[in-house]
Amino acid sequence: MISDLAKNLLHCKQGPLTRELLRSPGRFGLGQLPVRKQPDAVTTTTCGFCGTGCGLNIHLKDGEAISLSPRTEYPVNLGMACPKGWEALAVLDSGDRATTPLLRDQAGKLIPVDWETAATTFVDRFKSIQKKYGNDSVAFLGSGQLPNEEVAFLGALAKFGMGFVHGDGNTRQCMASAVTAYKQSFGFDAPGYTYQDYEESDVIVFIGANPCIAHPIMWERVTRNRNNPTIVVIDPRLTETAMQADLHLQIRPKGDLSLFYGISRLLIENDWIDRDFIDSHTNQFENYQRFVQDFSLQRTVEESGLTPQLLKDVTRIIAGGEAVSFYWTMGVNQSYQGTRTAQAIINLALMTGNIGKPGTGPNSITGQCNAMGSRLFSNTTSLFGGRDFTKKEDRQEVADILAIDEGDIPSVNSWPYHKIMDGILGGKIKGLWVICTNSVHSWINQNQSRDILERLDFLVVQDMYHNTETAKMADLVLPAAGWGEKQGTFINSERRINTIKKVAKAPGQALSDFSIFKLLAHYWGCEEMFRQWTTPESVFQILKRLTKGQPCDITGIEDYNMLDEMGGVQWPCPDLGSSYAVRDRLLESNQRRLYEDGRFYHSDGRAKFLFEEPRPLSEPTSEKYPFILLTGRGTAAQWHTQTRTKNSAVLRKLYPSDPFVEINPADAKKREISMNDWVFVKSQRGKMKATAFLTHSVQPGQVFIPMHYKQTNNLTDAVFDPDSHQPSFKACAVTIFRVGTY
Numbered sequence: 001m002i003s004d005l006a007k008n009l010l011h012c013k014q015g016p017l018t019r020e021l022l023r024s025p026g027r028f029g030l031g032q033l034p035v036r037k038q039p040d041a042v043t044t045t046t047c048g049f050c051g052t053g054c055g056l057n058i059h060l061k062d063g064e065a066i067s068l069s070p071r072t073e074y075p076v077n078l079g080m081a082c083p084k085g086w087e088a089l090a091v092l093d094s095g096d097r098a099t100t101p102l103l104r105d106q107a108g109k110l111i112p113v114d115w116e117t118a119a120t121t122f123v124d125r126f127k128s129i130q131k132k133y134g135n136d137s138v139a140f141l142g143s144g145q146l147p148n149e150e151v152a153f154l155g156a157l158a159k160f161g162m163g164f165v166h167g168d169g170n171t172r173q174c175m176a177s178a179v180t181a182y183k184q185s186f187g188f189d190a191p192g193y194t195y196q197d198y199e200e201s202d203v204i205v206f207i208g209a210n211p212c213i214a215h216p217i218m219w220e221r222v223t224r225n226r227n228n229p230t231i232v233v234i235d236p237r238l239t240e241t242a243m244q245a246d247l248h249l250q251i252r253p254k255g256d257l258s259l260f261y262g263i264s265r266l267l268i269e270n271d272w273i274d275r276d277f278i279d280s281h282t283n284q285f286e287n288y289q290r291f292v293q294d295f296s297l298q299r300t301v302e303e304s305g306l307t308p309q310l311l312k313d314v315t316r317i318i319a320g321g322e323a324v325s326f327y328w329t330m331g332v333n334q335s336y337q338g339t340r341t342a343q344a345i346i347n348l349a350l351m352t353g354n355i356g357k358p359g360t361g362p363n364s365i366t367g368q369c370n371a372m373g374s375r376l377f378s379n380t381t382s383l384f385g386g387r388d389f390t391k392k393e394d395r396q397e398v399a400d401i402l403a404i405d406e407g408d409i410p411s412v413n414s415w416p417y418h419k420i421m422d423g424i425l426g427g428k429i430k431g432l433w434v435i436c437t438n439s440v441h442s443w444i445n446q447n448q449s450r451d452i453l454e455r456l457d458f459l460v461v462q463d464m465y466h467n468t469e470t471a472k473m474a475d476l477v478l479p480a481a482g483w484g485e486k487q488g489t490f491i492n493s494e495r496r497i498n499t500i501k502k503v504a505k506a507p508g509q510a511l512s513d514f515s516i517f518k519l520l521a522h523y524w525g526c527e528e529m530f531r532q533w534t535t536p537e538s539v540f541q542i543l544k545r546l547t548k549g550q551p552c553d554i555t556g557i558e559d560y561n562m563l564d565e566m567g568g569v570q571w572p573c574p575d576l577g578s579s580y581a582v583r584d585r586l587l588e589s590n591q592r593r594l595y596e597d598g599r600f601y602h603s604d605g606r607a608k609f610l611f612e613e614p615r616p617l618s619e620p621t622s623e624k625y626p627f628i629l630l631t632g633r634g635t636a637a638q639w640h641t642q643t644r645t646k647n648s649a650v651l652r653k654l655y656p657s658d659p660f661v662e663i664n665p666a667d668a669k670k671r672e673i674s675m676n677d678w679v680f681v682k683s684q685r686g687k688m689k690a691t692a693f694l695t696h697s698v699q700p701g702q703v704f705i706p707m708h709y710k711q712t713n714n715l716t717d718a719v720f721d722p723d724s725h726q727p728s729f730k731a732c733a734v735t736i737f738r739v740g741t742y
Contacts, residue, residue: 048483051366053492065503098479099508143436144368147488155379161526174367177338187601192594200359203321208331212240252305260344262300272319274353323359356595416725440469481506498568625733634706686714
């Protein structure tokens with residue numbers, strides 16, 4: 001099902017298939033490659049797809065981008081790019097681009113209007129709702145795709161200028177459990193690793209992560225490791241990464257929390273732990289030690305679905321490593337107990353002393369290109385820079401920095417994403433502003449999501465494409481520039497901040513999100529509050545001040561030029577009193593990890609062992625729904641809801657256009673399903689049609705569907721982690737049958 005071309009494009013620099021593609025594109029059905037102009041200049045930028053944060057060279061002709069190539073010297077990707085990165089410019093040139101504001105008329109049709117009409121309608125409708133129902137009757141949903149400067153402007157404008165109480169972002173769907181785990185365990189949302197750790201570990205454990213296709217440049221860094229590391233993959237599926245592993249633990253879905261508690265018990269029983277580190281740098285280990293005594297080998301086997309020998313083997317591998325790193329992503333985070341599972345991974349790193357040293361750490365892999373920036377600057381889950389909305393001293397500090405009244409800052413935390421949706425369903429929230437995200441496709445239990453959004457009095461969608469599933473439902477569509485058509489900064493998974501450049505013109509009347517925010521501030525009547533927010537780079541200087549004294553302090557970064565010169569800078573980077581001192585320190589090593597001194601961000605400087613009893617599957621199988629549905633990334637060429645990737649002819653060739661479902665051959669035989677048969681997959685919430693792909697990658701009783709297809713979330717169950725409020729996309733009960741047999 002997955003094209004060999006997709007896999008070879010991961011190694012575009014050397015891949016023989018790529019060279020053949022360039023010589024004979026017709027062989028692969030891609031048509032004649034266009035003749036490119038010769039560039040007259042080159043600038044650098046950061047890729048705008050995933051949280052890896054690859055560096056790209058943009059080749060310019062007369063100031064406009066004509067092609068790109070990966071940066072060979074950039075410390076993230078070292079000359080590599082995945083298919084999405086190579087096609088980053090291509091997706092800008094699309095007939096689906098939003099080029100003018102669209103307003104729904106009396107007949108229910110979206111018609112073009114000018115920006116003045118769009119802005120006045122935005123203001124009049126939202127203010128009318130607030131006047132009638134109160135400030136908490138409107139909300140916004142932002143995105144980890146927006147650069148820091150824009151996501152900060154949105155959070156400040158909506159909450160301080162327009163009086164919105166509630167706002168969240170689509171990062172709630174991918175990173176919230178990791179964020180919450182770090183905050184509770186370490187005292188701040190601060191993953192401590194650097195990508196160099198991929199090359200310095202002697203044991204690498206991937207949990208619910210498939211970097212071969214989800215983050216291929218990170219996997220490429222693993223292949224550079226000269227220590228011949230032992231690679232362990234913990235995943236219900238035999239993923240592309242698991243196929244490359246030394247040990248694959250094909251665990252029962254959501255059996256991972258019990259597994260980590262069982263491993264912890266074995267480590268303690270054999271005294272394979274770092275007592276000195278535990279005693280000097282952590283709290284609550286004694287309570288944890290007592291807690292895991294309940295996770296006997298027998299119990300762990302029953303709850304994880306693994307054999308006793310596998311449990312002993314993985315424990316010995318972890319105990320025997322000199323530098324053990326643990327990496328996880330959506331397979332852990334997107335769970336009804338994702339926070340505790342992430343903390344169980346953190347506990348393993350703490351108890352073995354695998355943190356703060358080269359090749360170690362409990363390391364979450366970020367999904368979106370600026371999810372890390374959104375976590376610090378979106379003003380959603382926390383006040384700017386990791387502060388607390390409920391603390392008056394934090395509100396006053398932010399107010400002083402921004403020269404605004406402290407009373408303009410909400411004193412309560414926002415509702416998270418799912419409570420905003422519940423608020424709409426319950427009639428509390430009447431107006432919603434959706435920016436740079438496609439909620440109708442991506443949110444869990446899609447049929448219910450559509451029903452919820454249809455209940456709004458006013459829905460505004462601000463996006464670079466006019467035909468996303470969410471934009472089609474909007475009362476007002478605001479056309480936005482995309483990556484490559486605006487400037488700003490991103491922060492990647494290893495905390496590296498770098499710039500993005502404007503290298504192309506936005507089509508028609510589309511404006512950068514930054515310019516849209518300025519325009520709306522003017523029409524709302526709060527532009528004086530943002531008089532210093534003149535350009536993205538001026539906002540970057542404001543963000544620096546907002547981080548001063550925080551764990552994420554970046555006051556030592558002078559400006560965008562410094563970021564360009566340094567190949568990006570990892571936070572923290574406090575002002576050391578001399579720009580030369582900062583530059584000299586960073587030039588020594590542009591790969592910096594946290595916790596080298598064993599100090600964390602709680603007031604006592606210690607990390608906490610946190611834990612809780614595992615819970616059973618939120619929706620177990622039954623006679624009517626006998627299969628567990630797994631979802632995840634399907635190929636290296638797809639991205640989230642395919643809003644952009646479907647606009648590249650090359651990327652569309654690299655994955656099946658029709659949805660497919662992986663099913664074990666034994667299950668297929670029982671249901672008289674053959675390869676490529678059309679089947680229905682059905683849950684209690686809806687059903688979807690897909691082609692059957694028979695494979696031993698999934699275990700009997702389980703099926704897998706890529707999350708990128710818009711039909712997938714017809715099936716998923718709206719269940720959430722109680723701490724992080726992240727949706728549990730990964731495991732619900734379904735049935736499967738051939739079309740025409742039910």
